Each structure stands twice: as structure tokens, then as C-alpha cells.
Amino acid sequence: MTDRPIDALDKAKGKKVYIRLKNGEEITGLLKALDLHLNLWLEDVEIVGDNKRKINVLLIRGDNVLYASPV
Amino acid sequence: MTDRPIDALDKAKGKKVYIRLKNGEEITGLLKALDLHLNLWLEDVEIVGDNKRKINVLLIRGDNVLYASPV
């Protein structure tokens, strides 16, 4: 079966990922779940940028994502 | 069944959540209902930012959401 782009991230479930948002914020955390819109459920999250903080559980609305990477 | 990203927030129904909007406003309140667009019904709401205020009941249009977190 052909790889889909989202598989690049899907394989990182349970592992640490790096997310960059369109607004320039950078987020790292453990990837718990994702869908085709790139809605992302992260845990043990660290946000860098205007809104610097640590958060236990975070749901990112997918349309804000610029790109994402397994760390 | 596989977790969906929205389950991160769905589990917080009846509890306090933190929302950050794309425009930088931050909102906390009790999560009464949500849907797949991230339309959110909050109660006992506090808005921080340009429009600082307290509100009993608030409906946020989902496309404004940057990310959300159970508190």
C-alpha cells in the first residue's frame, strides 16, 4: 500500500513530536492521536513563543499547523 | 477503538478548560459541549485579552480556536 504523507507523523504516536504553527509558535509533546486534518492530541507539552508555557494535555486545531516532525 | 484528537477535550466535559484563540485571546470556562469543528459551549467563562470580561455562557465559533487544554 502506498504511503500517505500523514504516515510520517502517524508512526510517531507515543513518541515526541515537534510542531510549528502558522503563527510562529513551536510546540513539542508526546503524540497521543492525530487525524487527517492534523488535529493533534499532545501530552507533556511545551509551548515556545508568545504563549510560552508547559501544559499536560493539548488539542491543536489542525488548520493552525505549518509542519510537524517526529523528534 | 483508536483515540481521536478531539477526545483529548471531550473527556473534559463538565470540567474547566483553557482555550487560546488565533487572535491571542485566552478563555477559560467549564466545557458544556463541543463538536468536530471545535465549536465550544462554555459556562462560567473568563476572557483575557483585548476583550477582558466574565460571561455566564459563551459559544465560540470553532474556526477561531488555536488550541485547547483541560485545566
Place this chain on the structure above:
Amino acid sequence: MTDRPIDALDKAKGKKVYIRLKNGEEITGLLKALDLHLNLWLEDVEIVGDNKRKINVLLIRGDNVLYASPV
């Protein structure tokens, strides 16, 4: 049946609501009708912001809505 987020506003039909638009304008009026896009039909309307004025009947295109609240 599970509550939907829009029910937060739907219950306010015939009553006064507060709307904040993405452009910062604030609008209050009696809610006559709404739909799932948050297109809103208001009456006895007062607009605050760049376009301050009173209007008898107003149709707001839903994609402009930031959040809404029963007053």
C-alpha cells in the same frame, strides 16, 4: 440526546444576545434565527466599534463571528 455547542445560543432565541466579530466589532440584539454556520438574524440591533449604529434588522454572515453569548 447530547447537547450541541450551538444549543448554547439556540436557547436564547427571542432573547438578547451579545456577539463579538473577528474584526473586533461588538453587536447586541434580539436573536430571531440562527443556523449551524452561525449566520444570525438579529433585531433591535446595536453595533459598537468602527461602524457604531442602531439597526432594526441585521443578518450577520456566520464566518465573521468570534463568539456569542446570551445576555
Place this chain on the structure above:
Amino acid sequence: MTDRPIDALDKAKGKKVYIRLKNGEEITGLLKALDLHLNLWLEDVEIVGDNKRKINVLLIRGDNVLYASPV
């Protein structure tokens, strides 16, 4: 049958309406036709703002509409 938000404007067909666009332009004219996207066909049109002018027939693409009102 339940009122739909668009009925607020639909009832104004053949009458004068006021339109405010997202870019701040204000337009008045006789409403000839409209659809659910708020695409609008106006006649005897007057545009106020950056592009001030009078026009016989105007088709506004609905996604530019902020709000609309029967005059």
C-alpha cells in the same frame, strides 16, 4: 416552519438593503436576488468607501459580506 437567518434578507427582495463588507466598504441598493452564500444581486447601487461610486447592477461575492440589513 422555522425561520432561517437568510429570511431576514430574503423578505427585503425588491427593497433597499444596506451591506457592509469585510473590507469596510458600505453598499446600498435594491435587492434583486440572493442565495445561501450571501451572493447578492443589487440594482441602483451606491458604494461608499475606497471605491466610492454609483453602479446600475452589482453582483457581490458572498464571502465578502460582513453583515446586511433591510433599510
Place this chain on the structure above:
Amino acid sequence: MTDRPIDALDKAKGKKVYIRLKNGEEITGLLKALDLHLNLWLEDVEIVGDNKRKINVLLIRGDNVLYASPV
């Protein structure tokens, strides 16, 4: 049959139309074809604004259109 907003422009096929884009550019030309997205095929085109020029055949992507008018 009820008029649709797009009929305001559809009746102008083969005739000169005036288009204003969201970016402020103004375009006039003979309307050869249009569709429901307001994708427009113009001929004998004159563009005014940042990109002032004359062009024989032009296809405008509909989502750029602010409003349009038969001349």
C-alpha cells in the same frame, strides 16, 4: 424560476464587465464565460492597479472577486 445572483453577471456574457478584486485591482473586459465560483474568462482585458496592463485573454480565479458589474 427565481433569479439567482449570478444571473446579474450571466446576462452580460459577450458584453463588457467591471470586476473589482479583493486586493483592490480593477479589471474590465468582455465576459466570455463564468461559473458559480465566479471564475471568470475575460477578453480584451484592461487591468488597473499595481499590475496595470492590457491582456488579450484572462482567467480570474473566482475567490479573488470582491464584486462585479455589467458596464
Place this chain on the structure above:
Amino acid sequence: MTDRPIDALDKAKGKKVYIRLKNGEEITGLLKALDLHLNLWLEDVEIVGDNKRKINVLLIRGDNVLYASPV
């Protein structure tokens, strides 16, 4: 059969076209393929603007297109 707007460009396949993007970049090249979103496959491409350069093969995402023209 009625002409569709996209036919204005479709007839230019294999020939040189001029594309203006929403961000102001101007691109010329031989049109190899296009679809209804105005995704464009160009060859022997020249880009003018912030990112001035020559490129053998270019795929433009259609939602960036302002307008296009056979040269």
C-alpha cells in the same frame, strides 16, 4: 456545449502562460497540465518577484493564483 472559464487556460496547454499569484509574484512557463482548482504544472519556468529564479518544472498550488493568461 457552454464554455467554462477554465477553458480560457485549458486551450493554452503546451503553450506559454502568464500567472500572477496573490502574493504579487509573476510566473511564466509552458503549461503542461491544470485542474479545476487551478493547480498548475509549468515547465521552463521563470519567476519574477521576491523569489526571482528560473526553474525547469513547477507545480503551483491553485489557491495561490490571482489570475492567469495565455501569452
Place this chain on the structure above:
Amino acid sequence: MTDRPIDALDKAKGKKVYIRLKNGEEITGLLKALDLHLNLWLEDVEIVGDNKRKINVLLIRGDNVLYASPV
């Protein structure tokens, strides 16, 4: 069968591609997978611009893509 625009990039799978994003960032890498939204899975990635860095695996959300090219 008629060529589709995306085939311009699809033929570059396993090879190096150049991507320019709407925000001006430039990215090069080996193309592992792509889909019709231009979601892109790249490997051995180099990002140029505000967020200059090298990354092993990157998933770009397609709506950020301006244009793309096999290198």
C-alpha cells in the same frame, strides 16, 4: 490518460524537491509521499528562513504550500 498537475511532483518521489511556503520559508528534502492537498512527507530536510534548521522527517500541511519543484 491526461496528466494531472500533481504528477509534476509525483514523478519526483524518492528524489529531492524544493518547496516554497506561503510564509516565504523554503524547504528542500527527499519526497517520500504526497497527496492531492499537497500534504508532503519529506526526509533529509533543510529549512531556510525564519526557522532555519535541518530535520530528518517533516510533514508539511498542504495548505501552506505556494509552489513545489523537483530539483
